[in-house]
Amino acid sequence: MQELEKIGKLVRYYILESTTEAGSGHPTSSLSAVELTTTLMFGGFFKFDADNPKNPNNDRLLFSKGHASPLLYSLWALAGKVSEEELLTLRKFGSKFEGHPMPSFEYAEAATGSLGQGLSVGVGIAINGKYIGKLPYKVFVLLGDSEMAEGSVWEALELAAYHKLDNLIGVLDVNRLGQSRETMYGHDLEAYAKRVGSFGWHTITIDGHNIEEVAKAYEEALSTKEKPVMIIAKTLKGKGVSFIENKDGLHGKPLTKEQLPEALKELGEVDKSVLGTIAKPENMEPAKPEVKGKFEKASYEPDTVLATRKVYGKALARIFPKFQNIVALDAEVSNSTFSKTFRDEYPERYFEMFIAEQNMVGTAIGLSNRGKIPFVSTFAAFLSRAYDQIRMSQYSQANIKIVGSHVGVSIGQDGPSQMGLEDLAMFRAILNSVVLYPSDAISADKLVEEAAAHKGLVYIRTTRKDTPLVYGNDEEFKIGGSKVVKSSNKDSVTVVAAGITLHEALAAYEELKAKDINIRVIDLYSVKPVDSKTLEKATKETKAIITVEDHFPEGGLGEAVKSALANMGAKVHSLAVTKMPKSGSPDELLEYEGISKSAIVKKVEEVV
Amino acid sequence: MQELEKIGKLVRYYILESTTEAGSGHPTSSLSAVELTTTLMFGGFFKFDADNPKNPNNDRLLFSKGHASPLLYSLWALAGKVSEEELLTLRKFGSKFEGHPMPSFEYAEAATGSLGQGLSVGVGIAINGKYIGKLPYKVFVLLGDSEMAEGSVWEALELAAYHKLDNLIGVLDVNRLGQSRETMYGHDLEAYAKRVGSFGWHTITIDGHNIEEVAKAYEEALSTKEKPVMIIAKTLKGKGVSFIENKDGLHGKPLTKEQLPEALKELGEVDKSVLGTIAKPENMEPAKPEVKGKFEKASYEPDTVLATRKVYGKALARIFPKFQNIVALDAEVSNSTFSKTFRDEYPERYFEMFIAEQNMVGTAIGLSNRGKIPFVSTFAAFLSRAYDQIRMSQYSQANIKIVGSHVGVSIGQDGPSQMGLEDLAMFRAILNSVVLYPSDAISADKLVEEAAAHKGLVYIRTTRKDTPLVYGNDEEFKIGGSKVVKSSNKDSVTVVAAGITLHEALAAYEELKAKDINIRVIDLYSVKPVDSKTLEKATKETKAIITVEDHFPEGGLGEAVKSALANMGAKVHSLAVTKMPKSGSPDELLEYEGISKSAIVKKVEEVV
Structure with a gap:
C-alpha cells in the first residue's frame, strides 16, 4: 500500500513534468485516474508479460479516455519500460509518445482519442478471450465520464452483457468535469450505476482516490461471474495539486513552467528509483477452431446468376480452412448480407452484433488486436454509422475487412435510406485503405480471399441484384488490378x-x-x-x-x-x-x- | 372504441393490400403498431390540422421505424388524405409512397429508414416547442424494438431527459422479432422499462393491442410533467393474420397474391367508408427571440490574425438580427469550436448536446423541421460519428449547417485522432451539399452569413491556427465562387x-x-x-x-x-x-x- 502511494506520487510527477515540457496535453484528466490505474497495474491485479506485449495470455488495459495518455506513458515508466528522458519527448515530432495513444507506443492496445470507442475494442478482445482463444485473460478499459454521453458506449455495454463478457472490466473515472463544463451527471455516481446496472452489468461504486477501496473493487470485479463489471469511481480532476484540483476551465491545460515547481513542491519528495511490479500471466495455448473440410478453390457453373452479396458468406466458409483466424460479425442483417452462410458453417466464429454498427466495428478492432481477421458486414449505407470507428481503425493499424451490401440505386424499391451511395467516398478517404467492388460470383469469391490475405483495412462493396458471370473459374483477381x-x-x-x-x-x-x-x-x-x-x-x-x-x-x-x-x-x-x-x-x-x-x-x- | 376497432381493421386491410400489390415492403412490422397509432391519431390524443401540415401548433408523429411506412400511409388514408388507389402505388417509381418515408409524402416529418434516428429528430422538434417557439404541441415517436440497439437512441434518451422534454413521447413497439432473429430482449418489457427508466424517462408498459390500455397510456403520458415518456408496448409482429403472426423469418415479406385473400378473409368485412377524426390543435403564435442590437456588416482591423474557428461564433452572433431562426448546438466543445461566443450572446438559442454527435445532428434535423436554422459544431473529425444522420438529413431536405473545426495535420500536437482529414470527402459525397473552407477572418465571417442564407446542407471547415487576413472588409464571397x-x-x-x-x-x-x-x-x-x-x-x-x-x-x-x-x-x-x-x-x-x-x-x- 505504501509502495502504491510512492508509485502514485511519481506518476503524478511525471504527468505534470511531461505535459509542462510539451506545452500541451491533459494533466488534469490524467491525475484523476492515478490510483485507479496504479492499483490495477502494480497492486497484483493486472497480469502482463511486459517483455512480451504480444503474449496471448496478457491482460489488456485500454485507455478509452485517450487524452489521459500522459498517465499511460507514466505507468509504463513505473513498469521500467520508459525512461524519464523519453517521457519528456511527449507530443514532439517523431516521439512515440503522441498526444493520444497510437500503435507507435507498444503498450497502447489501440489508437484512442475519439471518445467512446475503447469499450467496444475491449468487447472484441474479451470475445476473443472467452469464446475464441478460450484464455483466462482479463480486459480493463479506463473510461472518462464525459464519454459516457456517446451512444457507442451504450452499444458496447449492451453487447458485452448480452455476450456475458465477465472478463471485461470497465473503470469509470468520474471526475465530474468535461472539456467546457460539468458533465450531465456531475459527481452523481448513482446516476451511472443505475444506468450501467440496468444494462446488465455488475457495478461497484467507490472513492477513486482511496487505494484500499480501489483494490477491493478489483478483487470483487475479478471474482464476478457471467457479467461484465463497471467500477464507478468518484475522482477529482487535477487531483494532487490544490490549485488545479476539481476546477472548471482546466481541461487540456498543462501547468506553465512557472506553475510547475509549486505543484511539484506540493507533491513532496519523489523517489525516482521506485518501480512497480506487474504480476505474470498464465501460460496457456489459445484454442484452435474445428475446421470443416479442406481449402478448395472457388468454382461456379458457367450459367450461374448470383448476387455478389450472396457469394460473400460462401466465400468466407470456403477460405476458412486457409484463414483460420477469420471471425464474422454482422449487424442483425445476416440474411441480407449473407454472412449467414458462413454462420451456418462456423457458428462459433460468428458473433451477432445486433443493429449497433459503431460497436461492431470497434469490436472488430479488438479482435484484430488479438490476431483475428474480423469480417464485418451490414448494408453499405449503415456503415456510415461507424465512420469514426473506421477512421480510427486505421490509426490502430487494425486488420479488418468490411463488407457493405445493398449498394446504389439498383437496390430498387426500398428507397434512398437503404442505398449505399457514399460508401466508396467514405472508404477511399481512409489512409491506405483497399476498396474492392466485384461484379460477379467469381470475382466476388476471389476478392473475399484477397481481402483475407491482405494485411490492413479492406472494404468490399456487394450488390443486391443477381448478376450473371463475367469471368471463368480460372480468372485471377488481385488488389490494385483491373x-x-x-x-x-x-x-x-x-x-x-x-x-x-x-x-x-x-x-x-x-x-x-x-x-x-x-x-x-x-x-x-x-x-x-x-x-x-x-x-x-x-x-x-x-x-x-x-x-x-x-x-x-x-x-x-x-x-x-x-x-x-x-x-x-x-x-x-x-x-x-x-x-x-x-x-x-x-x-x-x-x-x-x-x-x-x-x-x-x-x-x-x-x-x- | 368500436370506431377505433373498425379503423384498425381497415388500416390492416390497406397495409396488406398495398404491400402485396407492391410485391415488397414490411406488412408484419406495420401490423404490430396498428392499435398504437390508430388510438393516438383517432382517439382524440393527437392534435393536427390535416389541411395545413405546416401549422406550427400541430403535434408531430414520427416513424422512427420507417419500414412501417405502409402503416403511416394507411393512417393518412383513414384521415381522408390518401385514397385507396394512391396506396396501391406504394413503392412504385414516381409515387410519393416510397419504401421508407420521404418528404415527397407531406405527412412524413422526416426521412427515416436508417434505424435509431427518429427519436433525435423528435428531440429537436420538442426543444423547439418547449424552449424556442414556446408552443404546447407534443411530439410522438414510434420506435421499433430492434432499433433500441442503436447507440443513437440512448443519446436521444439522455439528452431528452437532461433537457426535461415532457412534450416528447416515445411509443416503443416491442414486437419481439428483428430482421433475422429475435431481438436481444424479446418480449421482456421490463428490460426496456428498466433501461429507459434509468435514463430519466417516465415509462408505461402495456399490451399494445389492447385499445383501452393504449388510450390510458396516452392519457398518462400527456399529463406527465418534467420528464419525457416512453410507452413500452408488447405487440405481435404480423398481428391480425394468424399465419404470419409472431413468426420469425417474415421481416420485409409481403403476402403473395395467393395468400392475400385468405388474410383478408381472416380480417373479416371492412367498411371502406369509415374515416377517423383528428383533434384540432390550439392556435398560438410562436415566441420571438430577443434580439441584441441591429444587423451589422463584418468588420476586421487590417492587422487581424485570428483562427477561422474563432470567427465562427462571432459571426453567428453578428448575423442573428438578420437570421432570427438561428439555433446553435455543440458537442461539449464550445470553447474549441467557439460556438461559445454565440452562446454568451444568445444563451437561450444555444443547446448543449454533450459528446453525442449523432443525436446532435438528428436534433438539428428536428429543428429544421420546425423552420429553424440549426448550426451544429464540433471537431471535424468527430462529425464522422454522425455521417449516417448527415446522409439522412439530405433525404429529409433539412436546412442544417455544420461547422467542423480542428481540421488537418495543422492542428499539431494532439495527433491524428483529433484531425479532420476526411471531412471534405464526407460532405462532398452528399447530394446537393455545399462545402465551404474559409482562410481568414473576413472570408469565415462572410461565409457563415452565406451559409445561413442558403437553403440546404452547408458544411464549413474551420482551422485551429490563427491566420492573418487575406482579404479586405469589402470583399464578397458567394457559394460556388473562388x-x-x-x-x-x-x-x-x-x-x-x-x-x-x-x-x-x-x-x-x-x-x-x-x-x-x-x-x-x-x-x-x-x-x-x-x-x-x-x-x-x-x-x-x-x-x-x-x-x-x-x-x-x-x-x-x-x-x-x-x-x-x-x-x-x-x-x-x-x-x-x-x-x-x-x-x-x-x-x-x-x-x-x-x-x-x-x-x-x-x-x-x-x-x-
Whole structure:
C-alpha cells in the first residue's frame, strides 16, 4: 500500500513534468485516474508479460479516455519500460509518445482519442478471450465520464452483457468535469450505476482516490461471474495539486513552467528509483477452431446468376480452412448480407452484433488486436454509422475487412435510406485503405480471399441484384488490378465500370457493336488502389474515358479514375447518381439516374 | 372504441393490400403498431390540422421505424388524405409512397429508414416547442424494438431527459422479432422499462393491442410533467393474420397474391367508408427571440490574425438580427469550436448536446423541421460519428449547417485522432451539399452569413491556427465562387488552395517571385459547388494546376478540381496528406506531409 502511494506520487510527477515540457496535453484528466490505474497495474491485479506485449495470455488495459495518455506513458515508466528522458519527448515530432495513444507506443492496445470507442475494442478482445482463444485473460478499459454521453458506449455495454463478457472490466473515472463544463451527471455516481446496472452489468461504486477501496473493487470485479463489471469511481480532476484540483476551465491545460515547481513542491519528495511490479500471466495455448473440410478453390457453373452479396458468406466458409483466424460479425442483417452462410458453417466464429454498427466495428478492432481477421458486414449505407470507428481503425493499424451490401440505386424499391451511395467516398478517404467492388460470383469469391490475405483495412462493396458471370473459374483477381473485359484495335472510347454498372456497360458494348462502334470496357474492381497502367493505356489508345458508377459523383470510381489520369491530360466523362434517388425498380432507377445501358450508349455516341 | 376497432381493421386491410400489390415492403412490422397509432391519431390524443401540415401548433408523429411506412400511409388514408388507389402505388417509381418515408409524402416529418434516428429528430422538434417557439404541441415517436440497439437512441434518451422534454413521447413497439432473429430482449418489457427508466424517462408498459390500455397510456403520458415518456408496448409482429403472426423469418415479406385473400378473409368485412377524426390543435403564435442590437456588416482591423474557428461564433452572433431562426448546438466543445461566443450572446438559442454527435445532428434535423436554422459544431473529425444522420438529413431536405473545426495535420500536437482529414470527402459525397473552407477572418465571417442564407446542407471547415487576413472588409464571397488571389499575365502554373494551405501557397508565391517565377494562386473557398470557370481559365492560361490541401487525397479539394476540369484534358498535380499523421508542431507536420510552402515551391519548380 505504501509502495502504491510512492508509485502514485511519481506518476503524478511525471504527468505534470511531461505535459509542462510539451506545452500541451491533459494533466488534469490524467491525475484523476492515478490510483485507479496504479492499483490495477502494480497492486497484483493486472497480469502482463511486459517483455512480451504480444503474449496471448496478457491482460489488456485500454485507455478509452485517450487524452489521459500522459498517465499511460507514466505507468509504463513505473513498469521500467520508459525512461524519464523519453517521457519528456511527449507530443514532439517523431516521439512515440503522441498526444493520444497510437500503435507507435507498444503498450497502447489501440489508437484512442475519439471518445467512446475503447469499450467496444475491449468487447472484441474479451470475445476473443472467452469464446475464441478460450484464455483466462482479463480486459480493463479506463473510461472518462464525459464519454459516457456517446451512444457507442451504450452499444458496447449492451453487447458485452448480452455476450456475458465477465472478463471485461470497465473503470469509470468520474471526475465530474468535461472539456467546457460539468458533465450531465456531475459527481452523481448513482446516476451511472443505475444506468450501467440496468444494462446488465455488475457495478461497484467507490472513492477513486482511496487505494484500499480501489483494490477491493478489483478483487470483487475479478471474482464476478457471467457479467461484465463497471467500477464507478468518484475522482477529482487535477487531483494532487490544490490549485488545479476539481476546477472548471482546466481541461487540456498543462501547468506553465512557472506553475510547475509549486505543484511539484506540493507533491513532496519523489523517489525516482521506485518501480512497480506487474504480476505474470498464465501460460496457456489459445484454442484452435474445428475446421470443416479442406481449402478448395472457388468454382461456379458457367450459367450461374448470383448476387455478389450472396457469394460473400460462401466465400468466407470456403477460405476458412486457409484463414483460420477469420471471425464474422454482422449487424442483425445476416440474411441480407449473407454472412449467414458462413454462420451456418462456423457458428462459433460468428458473433451477432445486433443493429449497433459503431460497436461492431470497434469490436472488430479488438479482435484484430488479438490476431483475428474480423469480417464485418451490414448494408453499405449503415456503415456510415461507424465512420469514426473506421477512421480510427486505421490509426490502430487494425486488420479488418468490411463488407457493405445493398449498394446504389439498383437496390430498387426500398428507397434512398437503404442505398449505399457514399460508401466508396467514405472508404477511399481512409489512409491506405483497399476498396474492392466485384461484379460477379467469381470475382466476388476471389476478392473475399484477397481481402483475407491482405494485411490492413479492406472494404468490399456487394450488390443486391443477381448478376450473371463475367469471368471463368480460372480468372485471377488481385488488389490494385483491373480487367479489360472488351477490347479491340479499333476501340473508339473506353468505358470504366464496376459492379452493377459493368453489366450495363457490357450490354452497351453489344448495342454499340451492332452499330459498328467499338468500345473498350474496363472492370475497375479494385477502386483503390487503382490500376493506373491499364487506365493510362486506354487513355492513349482511345479518344476518351467514360466512367459509370452507382454512387454519387464525388469521391467514387469516377474521381478515382480522374486522379489516376490527372497528370496525363486525359478527358474523362462521368456518369453517376446525380438526382435525388427514390423508390422504383432497379432498371427504372438506373435509367432515371443516367447510369444504365442506354445512358452509356448515349454518352458514347456523344463523345465519339 | 368500436370506431377505433373498425379503423384498425381497415388500416390492416390497406397495409396488406398495398404491400402485396407492391410485391415488397414490411406488412408484419406495420401490423404490430396498428392499435398504437390508430388510438393516438383517432382517439382524440393527437392534435393536427390535416389541411395545413405546416401549422406550427400541430403535434408531430414520427416513424422512427420507417419500414412501417405502409402503416403511416394507411393512417393518412383513414384521415381522408390518401385514397385507396394512391396506396396501391406504394413503392412504385414516381409515387410519393416510397419504401421508407420521404418528404415527397407531406405527412412524413422526416426521412427515416436508417434505424435509431427518429427519436433525435423528435428531440429537436420538442426543444423547439418547449424552449424556442414556446408552443404546447407534443411530439410522438414510434420506435421499433430492434432499433433500441442503436447507440443513437440512448443519446436521444439522455439528452431528452437532461433537457426535461415532457412534450416528447416515445411509443416503443416491442414486437419481439428483428430482421433475422429475435431481438436481444424479446418480449421482456421490463428490460426496456428498466433501461429507459434509468435514463430519466417516465415509462408505461402495456399490451399494445389492447385499445383501452393504449388510450390510458396516452392519457398518462400527456399529463406527465418534467420528464419525457416512453410507452413500452408488447405487440405481435404480423398481428391480425394468424399465419404470419409472431413468426420469425417474415421481416420485409409481403403476402403473395395467393395468400392475400385468405388474410383478408381472416380480417373479416371492412367498411371502406369509415374515416377517423383528428383533434384540432390550439392556435398560438410562436415566441420571438430577443434580439441584441441591429444587423451589422463584418468588420476586421487590417492587422487581424485570428483562427477561422474563432470567427465562427462571432459571426453567428453578428448575423442573428438578420437570421432570427438561428439555433446553435455543440458537442461539449464550445470553447474549441467557439460556438461559445454565440452562446454568451444568445444563451437561450444555444443547446448543449454533450459528446453525442449523432443525436446532435438528428436534433438539428428536428429543428429544421420546425423552420429553424440549426448550426451544429464540433471537431471535424468527430462529425464522422454522425455521417449516417448527415446522409439522412439530405433525404429529409433539412436546412442544417455544420461547422467542423480542428481540421488537418495543422492542428499539431494532439495527433491524428483529433484531425479532420476526411471531412471534405464526407460532405462532398452528399447530394446537393455545399462545402465551404474559409482562410481568414473576413472570408469565415462572410461565409457563415452565406451559409445561413442558403437553403440546404452547408458544411464549413474551420482551422485551429490563427491566420492573418487575406482579404479586405469589402470583399464578397458567394457559394460556388473562388478568389484569384495572385495573378499576372505571365503566370507559369496555378496553385489552388484553401484554408491553411492558402497561406502556404501565398508564402510560396513570394519565394517563387523572388526567383522570377510567377504563379497564380486561387483560393477555392467553395469546394462544392466549385467555380469551374475560374479553374478553366487558369487551365488555359497556365501550364498546369497544382492543388494543395490539408486533407487526404481522396474526395477532397484536389479531386473537386480534377472533376471540374476532367473534360478539358487539364494536367492537375495534387499535394495532400499521404503519410500516417502524427503529433508534432503544425509547421513540422505541414512539412512532413508535403503540403507546406517549401513543398509547393518544389512542386512548382518541378512542373514549370
